[in-house]
Amino acid sequence: MSSRIVVAQIVGAHGVHGRVKLKSFTGEPEAVFAYGPLTDASGARSFALRKTGTGKDHFLAEVEGVRSKEAADALRGTLLHVERDRLPEPEDEDEFYHADLIGLPVETTDGTAFGTVKAIFDFGAGDVLEIDHVSAKTVHLPFTKAEVPVVDVKGGRVVVNPPPNLFAPAGPPPSEEELAGEIEVEIDDGEPGDGR
Amino acid sequence: MTRSVWKGPFVDGYLLKKADKARSSGRNEIIKIWSRRSTILPQFVGLTFGVYNGQKFLPVLVTENMIGHKFGEFSPTRTFYGHAADKKAKRK
Numbered sequence A: 001m002s003s004r005i006v007v008a009q010i011v012g013a014h015g016v017h018g019r020v021k022l023k024s025f026t027g028e029p030e031a032v033f034a035y036g037p038l039t040d041a042s043g044a045r046s047f048a049l050r051k052t053g054t055g056k057d058h059f060l061a062e063v064e065g066v067r068s069k070e071a072a073d074a075l076r077g078t079l080l081h082v083e084r085d086r087l088p089e090p091e092d093e094d095e096f097y098h099a100d101l102i103g104l105p106v107e108t109t110d111g112t113a114f115g116t117v118k119a120i121f122d123f124g125a126g127d128v129l130e131i132d133h134v135s136a137k138t139v140h141l142p143f144t145k146a147e148v149p150v151v152d153v154k155g156g157r158v159v160v161n162p163p164p165n166l167f168a169p170a171g172p173p174p175s176e177e178e179l180a181g182e183i184e185v186e187i188d189d190g191e192p193g194d195g196r
Numbered sequence B: 001m002t003r004s005v006w007k008g009p010f011v012d013g014y015l016l017k018k019a020d021k022a023r024s025s026g027r028n029e030i031i032k033i034w035s036r037r038s039t040i041l042p043q044f045v046g047l048t049f050g051v052y053n054g055q056k057f058l059p060v061l062v063t064e065n066m067i068g069h070k071f072g073e074f075s076p077t078r079t080f081y082g083h084a085a086d087k088k089a090k091r092k
Helices: A029-033 A069-074 A176-180 B013-025
Strands: A004-014 A019-024 A049-054 A059-063 A079-083 A095-097 A105-108 A113-122 A127-133 A138-142 A150-152 A157-160 B031-033 B048-052 B057-061 B088-090
Touching (some): A004 A069, A019 A029, A029 A049, A113 A138, A127 A157, A138 B057, B013 B031
Parallel strands (some): A105 A157
Antiparallel strands (some): A004 A019, A004 A079, A019 A059, A049 A059, A105 A113, B048 B057
């Protein structure tokens, strides 16, 4: 678990008075201004931001102490970080920050090492854990209590109960016969040829 | 142009057989399928499908509000790794 988390990036200067274009990575884009002063990667420099406008896919902001285009240009590409402690704790016990989960070692219910959490995605069917398996393969597991019974962020481990056929070959692809006709599915309304 | 209603939803035949087999076995298995074009039907709710995206089978846990959509919608073929920032994941 990293103590410093990237929440935004300065992508360029805006105008000649030192304003910057800011790209937010937070779940709620405007939340980037609620975390107070942000820091650079080393934590040595602090950036107090004030929102001044909105662009197509970015915010316009003033950075305290930056008053010229040259100074703003010098900040281009700077990743802005926030301390993990400044993020509010999740309200639900089954809610976890991606930043807390990424990098955690994964083991199976019988204690065998399984891999490491690489990323978390939500493609519309619930959250999915991407795990770097010990065999160097990448596997995906749905983030459910059945497949991921234990998430111990403080203890630094995730326990998974992978489906038995996770690594099994998918079986033969469907034959021509199987693909030849579509299945008739009964629906409540609609008669053939009624023009609807 | 949308599909005519009188035809009913499109589903590849082998999918229903696989789903029936998985449901009757009662095991916690991923049903690996290639049919991204098939419509999600009410009888698939509660099952986990592995939908092929050209590289791997991505798990799709079917819920009620996914009925009527196609399987391919939930298994993107391109992946973007953004910054985690303050995003949260919820365990169901």
